[in-house]
Amino acid sequence: MMDFKFARRVWGICYKDIKVYYMKGPIVLMGVIFPLFLWIAFYAGRGFGVREGIPSLLIMTLFFTSSSVTPVIPPWETRQKTLEMLLTRPVTITTVLAGDMAASTLFGLIFSIPPVVIGMLMGAFPNNPAYLVGMILLTSLGFSAMGMIFSALPTDIPADVILLANTIKLPLIFVSGVLIPLDKMPSWAMPIALVSPLTYPADFFKWLYFGGYFDMGLDASITVIMVLILMLVAVKLHRRTIFSRLQR
């Protein structure tokens, strides 16, 4: 399946997404302003240094950009009847999802640049740039897949999916060691933190800037596994619901 034709089709869909969805203001707003405000609100007046702050800002930016549009595309395109147009071509829903996730990953990648650069301007450098880029890519892909899981709900109303996504996404920020360090979290929240897909990449980024909670190797391995699981679940769920989605 991973042949030239598949790649060409995925790129076609990815390119379409970039043109249709990522050139729009609201997404930029959501992806940049929202994490920034949340971050400022949390860090202002607490006397944290830039080194401690950058990893949090980075993971939040990735979280809000990469998982912002994958929940919206399938219901929106069901309503618009463009999904149907795509699926009469030689593609399956898996091809379409791969394209959407590629675009979303790329989006996260681009928006991760400002936090990293701001950090550098303020004197916070990652101790291994290659690890940083690798983890940004991986995390972005994982969050895209996570957003895709929500949109397996066979509806043509984007707001339904956005509501579902935000109900799960927002609380995750607070229990994954992003804003509240893991060692300061109440013990009841720990089990959630351990299964949250944010926890391990967040911890990895912290290691890159100052120091984390787990072990870097462990963080990386669990992130890889989680990303694979999220992608697999997204594809499986969509395959199951695609026909009822098209039937409206």
Next chain:
Amino acid sequence: MNAIEARELKKSFNGVAAVNGVSFSVREGEVFGFLGPNGAGKTTTIRMLVGLLKPDGGKAFIMGYDVIKNPIEARELIGVVPEESNPYPDLSAWDNLRLVGMLYALPGKEIRERGMSLLKLLGIEEVKDRKVRGFSKGMKQKLLIAMALIGGPRVLFLDEPTSGLDVFSVRKIHELISELSREGVTVFLTTHNVEEAGAICDRVAIIDKGRIVAMGSPDELKIKTGGYLYLSVVFDREVGGDVKEILGDYEFKLGGRKLLVVCKEPGEVIGRIVDYARAKGLKIERVRTSEPSMAEVFMRIVGAK
């Protein structure tokens, strides 16, 4: 091998059958028409044929490929013009066309060459950089046809391709279909327009309430335009079966006060009917000749409604 094969296709929505056991096959290079009134099940059938809807029963094959089991292989061979226009409104015509070209995995050069010649052929090359959002129905339809043809399909599906379009666009689309058919492309189209089916199809299936009620060439179905005329007469009271005697070999259908005769020269038939009415003391309330309309084709084939 048949280009399209439908075997006992069935589909219900909320317990109501939309398509109820439809079977047919279309030979390569044939122009096959699916003719029926609104709600007959035409779109549902097309959606099953291209693999967008999973049938409740039955199977569909494109050039031998099962559309559910081998969707990619089947869809590489087809082009689809759906009933409702759905190119991306936020993209330009060209970007839509290029997207589809990429989905057929064509190289960039081929997309550019084929895309440009299709836009020229359909007469929409000057709007290629405009967003589809502002397109008229006719322009959108032409773009959708270009999008269906860019992959060089062996089988082309068109769902009511001309409904709601002006006469010039209709003629252009009809010419294009004939041209494609000459090149060996198989065409499957749906329509509720008898004249259209009679004029451009090699073979027609008439569908009503999810079932095929008649199938044959336009000639056999007597829907060939310019050939047969439908003469309908309404009397002041019910007509007896003895009208058969004066009509001889003409095909006719009787339904209460209504008589429908299929003929080539209505003048002669009218004479006989007037004589009959006089002899029986019947009054003729209305006489009409027409090219076959859906209502008349239905009265002839399915019976009076």
